[in-house]
Amino acid sequence: SQTIHQWPATLVQPVGSPLSLECTVEGTSNPNLYWYRQAAGRGLQLLFYSVGIGQISSEVPQNLSASRPQDRQFILSSKKLLLSDSGFYLCAWSTGFYGYTFGSGTRLTVV
Amino acid sequence: RKEVEQDPGPFNVPEGATVAFNCTYSNSASQSFFWYRQDCRKEPKLLMSVYSSGNEDGRFTAQLNRASQYISLLIRDSKLSDSATYLCVVRENDMRFGAGTRLTVKP
Numbered sequence: 001s002q003t004i005h006q007w008p009a010t011l012v013q014p015v016g017s018p019l020s021l022e023c024t025v026e027g028t029s030n031p032n033l034y035w036y037r038q039a040a041g042r043g044l045q046l047l048f049y050s051v052g053i054g055q056i057s058s059e060v061p062q063n064l065s066a067s068r069p070q071d072r073q074f075i076l077s078s079k080k081l082l083l084s085d086s087g088f089y090l091c092a093w094s095t096g097f098y099g100y101t102f103g104s105g106t107r108l109t110v111v
Numbered sequence: 112r113k114e115v116e117q118d119p120g121p122f123n124v125p126e127g128a129t130v131a132f133n134c135t136y137s138n139s140a141s142q143s144f145f146w147y148r149q150d151c152r153k154e155p156k157l158l159m160s161v162y163s164s165g166n167e168d169g170r171f172t173a174q175l176n177r178a179s180q181y182i183s184l185l186i187r188d189s190k191l192s193d194s195a196t197y198l199c200v201v202r203e204n205d206m207r208f209g210a211g212t213r214l215t216v217k218p
Contacts, residue, residue, distance in 0.1 A: 043198070
């Protein structure tokens with residue numbers, strides 16, 4: 001069966017520090033992968049999506065970047081975190097017509 | 112105008128009540144539609160897809176009106192466990208999420 005793993009679950013980082021969040025998928029090949037952010041009390045904002053290795057599309061300009069070094073690995077990064085980067089980060093993969101499956105998320109607090 | 116708009120609520124209802132959530136979307140070319148459920152501090156999970164003819168899954172009924180670009184979710188006989196935030200989702204090239212409607216079912 002297909003599963004999606006995301007870590008860490010929670011993270012507290014100081015302003016200006018780097019960030020690396022990892023997402024991996026098992027049980028499928030060549031998935032479409034997505035990074036979303038959910039700010040407190042707000043909806044999900046699509047940050048990046050990838051249809052294949054090395055292929056990244058960015059939805060909004062911001063302090064973050066994404067990479068897909070392997071077929072089933074999707075990484076979200078930042079060189080220097082801002083306070084406004086705080087939020088709930090969710091990785092998702094496309095299950096075709098039937099919607100997305102999300103990882104359990106990383107709750108990031110920038111202090 | 113937001114791509115997907117929902118009444119944020121909160122909706123506070125007693126157990127056994129019937130509650131309805133509405134959602135409108137802006138892109139008439141949207142291809143498919145879903146309702147997701149998100150529990151507090153958890154990831155969203157698919158509740159049900161929404162089909163043009165309307166569809167039902169137990170106590171949950173979803174309706175789609177393409178002409179009005181409107182989606183609804185009806186929950187009958189509410190349970191305490193239905194308390195959550197319900198996200199309206201519209202698929203264009205990718206998924207667009209509403210901000211969610213918060214439901215609290217009280218004893």
